[in-house]
Structures are given as structure tokens and as C-alpha cells.
Amino acid sequence: xxxxxxxxxxxxxxxxxxxxxxxxxxxxxxxxxxxxxxxxxxxxxxxxxxxxxxxxxxxxxxxxxxxxxxxxxxxxxxxxxxxxxxxxxxxxxxxxxxxxxxxxxxxxxxxxxxxxxxxxxxxxxxxxxxxxxxxxxxxxxxxxxxxxxxxxxxxxxxxxxxxxxxxxxxxxxxxxxxxxxxxxxxxxxxxxxxxxxxxxxxxxxxxxxxxxxxxxxxxxxxxxxxxxxxxxxxxxxxxxxxxxxxxxxxxxxxxxxxxxxxxxxxxxxxxxxxxxxxxxxxxxxxxxxxxxxxxxxxxxxxxxxxxxxxxxxxxxxxxxx
Ligand code: TRP
Numbered sequence: 402x403x404x405x406x407x408x409x410x411x412x413x414x415x416x417x418x419x420x421x422x423x424x425x426x427x428x429x430x431x432x433x434x435x436x437x438x439x440x441x442x443x444x445x446x447x448x449x450x451x452x453x454x455x456x457x458x459x460x461x462x463x464x465x466x467x468x469x470x471x472x473x474x475x476x477x478x479x480x481x482x483x484x485x486x487x488x489x490x491x492x493x494x495x496x497x498x499x500x501x502x503x504x505x506x507x508x509x510x511x512x513x514x515x516x517x518x519x520x521x522x523x524x525x526x527x528x529x530x531x532x533x534x535x536x537x538x539x540x541x542x543x544x545x546x547x548x549x550x551x552x553x554x555x556x557x558x559x560x561x562x563x564x565x566x567x568x569x570x571x572x573x574x575x576x577x578x579x580x581x582x583x584x585x586x587x588x589x590x591x592x593x594x595x596x597x598x599x600x601x602x603x604x605x606x607x608x609x610x611x612x613x614x615x616x617x618x619x620x621x622x623x624x625x626x627x628x629x630x631x632x633x634x635x636x637x638x639x640x641x642x643x644x645x646x647x648x649x650x651x652x653x654x655x656x657x658x659x660x661x662x663x664x665x666x667x668x669x670x671x672x673x674x675x676x677x678x679x680x681x682x683x684x685x686x687x688x689x690x691x692x693x694x695x696x697x698x699x700x701x702x703x704x705x706x707x708x709x710x711x712x713x714x715x716x717x718x719x720x721x722x
Contacts, residue, residue, distance in 0.1 A: 415627075420433055421627060422666065425668045429675055429677055430668075430674070430677070432619050432678050434678060435540055437616075437619060439622055440514050441621070443488060443512045445614055449607070449612055452604075454603040454607055455607070456600065456710055456711070457560070457604065457710075461492065461561075462495075463706055464713045466495060468704045469495040469496055470499055471704075472589060473501070475701060476500050476553075476555045478501050478502045478552075479502050479552045480500065480553045480554070480555050481503075481505045481553070481554045482507065483555070483556050483581070484506070484508050484509060484559075486511075486558070486562050487516065487519065487534075488510060488519070492559050492591075493557060493559075494526070496589075497523075504550050504551040505531045506523070506530050506531070506533070508523070509534075509535045509536075509537060510534075516534050519534075520532050533546060542577075553585045554582045555586065555589060556581065556582050556586070558589070558591070559589075559713075563590060563592060564593050564648075565679055566682070567680065568692060571682070571692060572692055579696055579698060579718055585718065587715060588698055588715070589713065590714055590716070592684050592711070592713075593684070593710075593711055594686065594712055595684065595685055596683070598642040605640035605681070606638075613637070616678055617638060620633060621633065627663050627664055629661065630661055634656075635656050636655055638654075639652045639653070639675065646682075648682040648683065649683070650679075650680055650681075651679040651681070652676060652678060655672060655673065656672070657670075657672050686712050690703075697720060699717055700714060701716060702714070
């Protein structure tokens with residue numbers, strides 16, 4: 402049987418393709434940050450997390466190490482722990498080591514292969530905990546697998562991923578979490594805090610260029626998956642802190658005036674024109690508590706590191722059953 406490749410320009414349109422087209426039709430151009438996390442992107446991000454200058458992961462881990470016992474007590478017995486964007490579940494292990502009689506751990510991640518590998522490692526290390534991985538894009542409406550036995554659902558959302566939403570989006574998303582957790586439910590969330598812009602700048606501009614490779618991986622994916630013709634050396638990574646907005650803005654900047662084909666479409670870039678790839682909002686603890694309160698959560702406990710770089714907070718769902 403002869404195998405002919407489907408010509409790229411007649412390939413069925415995928416959600417990815419549509420999102421790229423929509424993003425490139427905006428001004429400034431934009432790409433959704435969830436596309437960072439294919440397998441290679443997930444690996445690059447894991448390397449970012451090990452960089453000296455990338456303080457968030459290290460700092461959050463240190464907070465978890467210090468206070469995991471207290472967090473486990475708040476989660477309580479017979480809970481179901483759901484994690485959004487679980488990656489390799491490094492931080493969660495600190496909880497899995499301490500939570501008593503956990504009914505299930507439900508790691509949710511967009512990268513199916515990465516998730517499957519992480520889940521099999523967890524099953525090996527926590528044979529007594531039912532590990533129920535779900536591969537989905539949680540930025541779209543989703544449902545949690547049903548669980549009859551757990552007496553409480555606690556959503557774990559570490560890594561300050563909440564900062565990758567705008568505050569309005571974050572409020573909306575926290576409401577979705579509140580609904581998913583339900584009465585008696587909880588939320589354990591990591592939030593990156595406002596600090597000296599120089600510290601922030603260093604965290605998002607490592608000299609090894611891993612951050613740049615991670616950002617540029619979006620264009621690699623467009624080339625591989627959508628028949629894009631991006632020349633990777635014609636774009637550079639750029640990240641800066643906007644003090645007024647309280648956010649890091651990640652961009653890919655075109656180094657030349659150029660036209661780039663993606664399948665049957667073409668997109669024009671001016672020299673110096675940016676594609677916005679991600680925002681990373683930073684909060685004050687009180688500021689974030691207010692946002693969570695607007696989504697129906699009340700603060701039970703808050704932990705931070707000695708520099709006040711990062712916060713981990715435990716919230717309870719406000720409403721009664
Ligand atoms: N969500 C991470 C953050 O806001 C992602 C991230 C870290 C990132 N470094 C990056 C995204 C560099 C793009 C470029 O910290």
C-alpha cells in the first residue's frame with residue numbers, strides 16, 4: 402500500500418492551529434502559554450526549575466519541606482487530592498509522604514506522555530495511594546472523575562501558575578476550582594510574590610539560555626506540528642517586569658522584517674515586533690487573599706520563606722454543603 406503524506410495545507414484544522422491563527426491575528430501578536438508544555442517543553446521547564454536564578458521552585462519547595470506536616474493536617478483524612486498541572490509531582494511528594502488515609506491522588510496535566518511516566522513513578526513509590534492521572538487542558542471546562550468515598554476534595558495548584566492568568570481570569574478560574582472542590586473542599590495554592598525587579602529579571606533571563614530555549618520551543622512546535630517555517634535564529638527571547646501591572650511579560654521578538662509561512666497561511670512580522678507568550682503576575686499576600694475571597698475561599702493559613710519571595714496558602718471553600 403502506498404503511503405502519501407497529507408499535504409500540510411489541506412490538513413484538518415486543529416485547536417492548536419486555530420489558536421495560533423487567532424493569536425497571530427491580534428495586535429500585539431499572542432500565543433497561549435499552555436503550548437509550552439509538550440514533552441520537550443515539559444523537560445525544559447523542569448530544567449528551568451533547577452536554575453540557580455529561578456527562585457520560585459526552590460523557594461516553594463523549601464516552604465513545603467518546612468510546613469508539609471501542617472498542610473497535611475489541614476488536608477485531613479480521607480481526602481482526595483487533585484493537582485492542576487502536576488508535571489513530575491516533585492512538590493506533591495512532600496504531601497503524599499504525610500497525608501493520612503488519602504483516598505486518591507488525581508494528577509492533571511496537559512502533557513499525556515509526561516503524565517503517564519510521572520504516574521508510574523508515583524505508583525511505585527506510593528503503592529498504598531490510588532493514583533488516578535487525568536490528561537486534560539484545565540484551561541477549558543473540565544470535570545473531575547467521580548469519587549464517592551472521599552470526604553473532601555482538596556485542589557493543589559502550586560508553582561504560581563495562577564500568576565499566568567490575568568487577575569480577572571484568575572478570579573474566574575478560582576471560581577471553577579471552588580465549584581470542583583465543593584462544600585468542605587480546600588485549596589492549597591502557591592503564589593509568587595512582588596519583589597525587587599532585579600531578582601525577577603534574573604529569574605526569567607538565565608545566562609545558559611534554557612529559558613530562551615523554552616520560550617522558542619513554541620515556534621519549534623509550530624514548525625513540527627503545523628508545518629511552520631520559523632527560522633529560530635530570527636527570534637529572540639525577551640522577558641521584563643512591568644512594575645505598574647505587577648507582572649513579568651514573556652515575549653518572542655522578531656529580529657528582522659519577515660514573512661513566515663505556517664501551512665497555507667502567512668504572517669508578517671515587523672523588525673522588533675513581539676509575540677506575547679506569557680504573563681507571570683506577582684501578588685502581595687493580602688492582594689491574593691482578596692482575589693481568592695472574591696471566588697468564595699476563606700484563608701486558613703499562609704506560609705512564606707524568610708525573604709518573603711513566595712507564598713503558599715491554604716483556603717477552605719466558604720459555603721456550607
Ligand atoms: N509559569 C512559569 C512562570 O511564570 C513559566 C516560566 C518560567 C516561563 N520561565 C519562563 C515562561 C520563561 C516563558 C519563558 O514562572
